[in-house]
Amino acid sequence: MESLKNHINNYLEISETTFSEIARFFSYQGKKKKEYFLREGEEFNKMFFIESGCVNISFIKDNGQEQTIDFAIENWWTSDFLSFSKSEKSRFSIRAIEDTSVIILTKDAKEKLLVEYPFMETYFRAVFEKAYAASQNRIKLLYELSREEAYFHFRDNFPEFIQRVPQYLIASFLGFTPEYLSEIRKKSIS
Amino acid sequence: MESLKNHINNYLEISETTFSEIARFFSYQGKKKKEYFLREGEEFNKMFFIESGCVNISFIKDNGQEQTIDFAIENWWTSDFLSFSKSEKSRFSIRAIEDTSVIILTKDAKEKLLVEYPFMETYFRAVFEKAYAASQNRIKLLYELSREEAYFHFRDNFPEFIQRVPQYLIASFLGFTPEYLSEIRKKSIS
DNA sequence: CGATTTTTTGAATCATATCAACGTACGTGG
DNA sequence: CCACGTACGTTGATATGATTCAAAAAATCG
Numbered sequence: 001m002e003s004l005k006n007h008i009n010n011y012l013e014i015s016e017t018t019f020s021e022i023a024r025f026f027s028y029q030g031k032k033k034k035e036y037f038l039r040e041g042e043e044f045n046k047m048f049f050i051e052s053g054c055v056n057i058s059f060i061k062d063n064g065q066e067q068t069i070d071f072a073i074e075n076w077w078t079s080d081f082l083s084f085s086k087s088e089k090s091r092f093s094i095r096a097i098e099d100t101s102v103i104i105l106t107k108d109a110k111e112k113l114l115v116e117y118p119f120m121e122t123y124f125r126a127v128f129e130k131a132y133a134a135s136q137n138r139i140k141l142l143y144e145l146s147r148e149e150a151y152f153h154f155r156d157n158f159p160e161f162i163q164r165v166p167q168y169l170i171a172s173f174l175g176f177t178p179e180y181l182s183e184i185r186k187k188s189i190s
Numbered sequence: 191m192e193s194l195k196n197h198i199n200n201y202l203e204i205s206e207t208t209f210s211e212i213a214r215f216f217s218y219q220g221k222k223k224k225e226y227f228l229r230e231g232e233e234f235n236k237m238f239f240i241e242s243g244c245v246n247i248s249f250i251k252d253n254g255q256e257q258t259i260d261f262a263i264e265n266w267w268t269s270d271f272l273s274f275s276k277s278e279k280s281r282f283s284i285r286a287i288e289d290t291s292v293i294i295l296t297k298d299a300k301e302k303l304l305v306e307y308p309f310m311e312t313y314f315r316a317v318f319e320k321a322y323a324a325s326q327n328r329i330k331l332l333y334e335l336s337r338e339e340a341y342f343h344f345r346d347n348f349p350e351f352i353q354r355v356p357q358y359l360i361a362s363f364l365g366f367t368p369e370y371l372s373e374i375r376k377k378s379i380s
Numbered sequence: 381c382g383a384t385t386t387t388t389t390g391a392a393t394c395a396t397a398t399c400a401a402c403g404t405a406c407g408t409g410g
Numbered sequence: 411c412c413a414c415g416t417a418c419g420t421t422g423a424t425a426t427g428a429t430t431c432a433a434a435a436a437a438t439c440g
Contacts, residue, residue, distance in 0.1 A: 059330065067333050081323035091330070114312070121311035122304070128318035133271035135325040136259075140249065140281070142332055143257050143365060147396070167419065175333060180396060182420050337428070357387065370428055372388050
């Protein structure tokens with residue numbers, strides 16, 4: 001839980017003792033590369049804090065293809081937050097791209113945690129505020145950039161993903177086909 | 191401030207007395223239709239709670255066109271949250287689509303409010319959590335729907351906007367040209 | 381009512397998708 | 411540790427959804 005404690009410490013001071021008290025609200029799960037943490041349509045009601053590894057969040061489109069909407073790596077919280085808040089079945093799958101271990105906070109545990117340790121409201125307020133700001137920025141980029149520009153932006157701003165994530169998932173995340181990504185790369189290499 | 195008090199009451203119990211204590215952290219601003227609350231590039235560091243009316247959030251693209259990325263109406267918080275969190279110049283403009291009045295919370299006031307009245311962390315945690323969930327859902331829709339489907343989805347799910355917002359802004363928000371929206375409408379009416 | 385803003389039309393063009401086929405690489409069992 | 415099979419990446423031809431531009435028509439505002 002070291003990584004989570006450090007993450008909380010970015011936003012507020014938390015002592016060893018206090019952290020060990022709240023540790024009981026969390027649990028662990030690990031998956032090998034390509035295994036699913038969650039499949040679309042399942043009951044879920046959890047948030048994941050990625051301790052190590054990398055996952056993609058995706059859904060199946062009408063045409064049967066898997067659409068990746070997000071990646072999450074170390075020190076990011078991820079979930080299907082709409083179904084989390086409404087306690088509905090998940091609309092997304094979450095799948096390990098590498099061997100991955102996560103810290104789980106269930107909806108119940110979260111609610112109890114926040115009642116018993118109100119200072120954790122500050123932490124989650126900050127986490128969600130930051131996530132929302134990032135999401136608003138991402139929406140801006142979706143409008144601003146052509147698909148080709150989006151690839152260059154992604155490559156330049158998140159180089160580690162280019163290493164860690166297969167091309168067809170990057171293409172999906174960027175909203176185009178693997179074939180088109182191939183074409184962009186061909187042009188830009190030569 | 192009645193509308194804000196009611197909004198807070200959706201998430202936690204707040205007494206008249208307590209609310210009147212925190213009211214000093216907020217201020218008001220009103221604008222007529224088509225006036226700007228904020229122009230891209232200005233210092234901002236505020237969050238707006240829309241009390242009445244409707245605004246659009248937009249930026250100028252490379253080609254010089256105004257790109258609307260969001261609307262906000264009564265009882266929604268809005269801002270450029272990335273520049274808000276980093277205290278940078280705004281990357282967006284905010285403009286009244288109708289005569290609009292907003293409740294302002296500056297970054298300074300927000301920080302003081304949260305220190306002095308920690309229960310407000312719960313309110314903002316809930317606000318940002320909900321906003322992030324909605325944003326994640328919107329990103330899903332951006333991937334899931336064709337532009338034509340996006341229009342029908344918007345029309346069916348937010349009918350009041352079709353009334354209140356001119357077509358060229360809806361087209362911009364949905365990510366296509368007014369001409370194309372016109373074409374979709376022609377097809378679907380006949 | 382005239383002036384301006386918004387919406388519609390149609391033709392030409394462009395960015396990206398689709399499909400099918402081929403090349404490459406990588407992991408898994410023998 | 412090699413070989414094979416499956417998964418991934420590339421190529422080229424064709425198709426399509428959406429844009430651009432210019433102009434006309436309709437709606438709104440002072």
